[in-house]
């Protein structure tokens with residue numbers, strides 16, 4: 001139902017980030033099943049000379065070097081083309097979260113090896129140690145790490161994605177069940193959860209996928225006593241509906257939490273945050289929320305608070321509500337969201353699947369009779385175009401359309 005993973009054929013290894021431990025044993029094992037290309041800024045480093053035994057050692061300019069974006073991109077494309085491998089069948093392996101932030105916008109998979117679990121953007125795969133790389137490349141999970149939490153089997157807490165926000169000298173943990181791709185990202189077209197979150201933002205309807213996901217996340221990691229816990233949704237701006245009111249009611253009933261949604265309100269309009277950066281978002285939200293003066297009571301004193309929102313981008317909304325409640329003597333704040341917002345590729349626009357009749361994008365839909373996904377023409381509701389394409393074929397076409405490409409430098413453009 002979510003992004004399916006192609007078997008890996010090639011790994012680019014950001015070997016300089018493995019400075020303590022060059023993991024020779026692991027590369028030796030991996031080299032039996034995938035091609036390895038070690039990227040380093042210093043090919044003469046004597047410590048990595050042995051790696052020639054397991055794959056190519058290649059000079060590059062560093063993933064943390066933003067000025068080398070085009071060179072690094074084109075080097076990867078050149079290597080992939082020489083082996084006739086698509087970018088979807090390859091991944092970059094790194095130990096650096098900074099490199100990861102740079103890589104999430106590219107149409108190539110990424111694998112982060114890190115004991116840390118605090119993400120600005122979530123990786124496709126998270127390995128707690130280099131040893132886990134063997135499992136990931138053999139595709140034992142069968143899906144991306146970030147979507148693993150949706151599978152039916154019991155999931156350990158470590159599988160939840162987490163982002164930590166700092167607010168008024170307190171830390172707010174934001175737990176996420178998966179990733180979120182915005183509407184103009186190619187991935188959102190075949191990423192089911194993103195698709196449903198986008199429709200919810202437009203039509204306000206709660207999708208049946210949502211409630212079980214929040215329930216599972218809270219069940220997995222909520223350790224505080226329920227009678228000392230208050231759950232709230234983000235109050236809507238004036239004139240807007242609260243899309244999560246019913247969901248929060250249901251969660252509070254199921255877990256025995258106090259439903260605090262009516263105790264916070266948003267009397268001020270702060271407009272649309274979509275086009276604002278993190279600083280502008282935080283500024284536009286300052287002081288827009290308050291305790292509901294009509295209820296004239298503060299139920300948050302000494303309580304553990306859970307904030308429910310759909311996605312986390314900069315975290316400004318959650319931080320602002322968190323500050324308000326901490327200032328009103330709440331004990332601690334945690335938040336649960338469905339997805340961590342992923343970065344858009346800032347160099348090229350993604351190409352959608354187009355309807356052969358109308359030349360408009362085809363969108364991911366679900367068949368009523370058996371809930372199977374497929375791609376259908378966007379004009380189905382407006383002019384009745386019945387053009388469809390199966391999910392698997394659509395995925396293949398979309399990925400081919402969005403393969404990592406050479407970026408041409410334009411000497412006349414700066």
Ligand SMILES: [Zn+2]
Nearest residue numbers: 355358377385
């Ligand atoms: Zn059509």
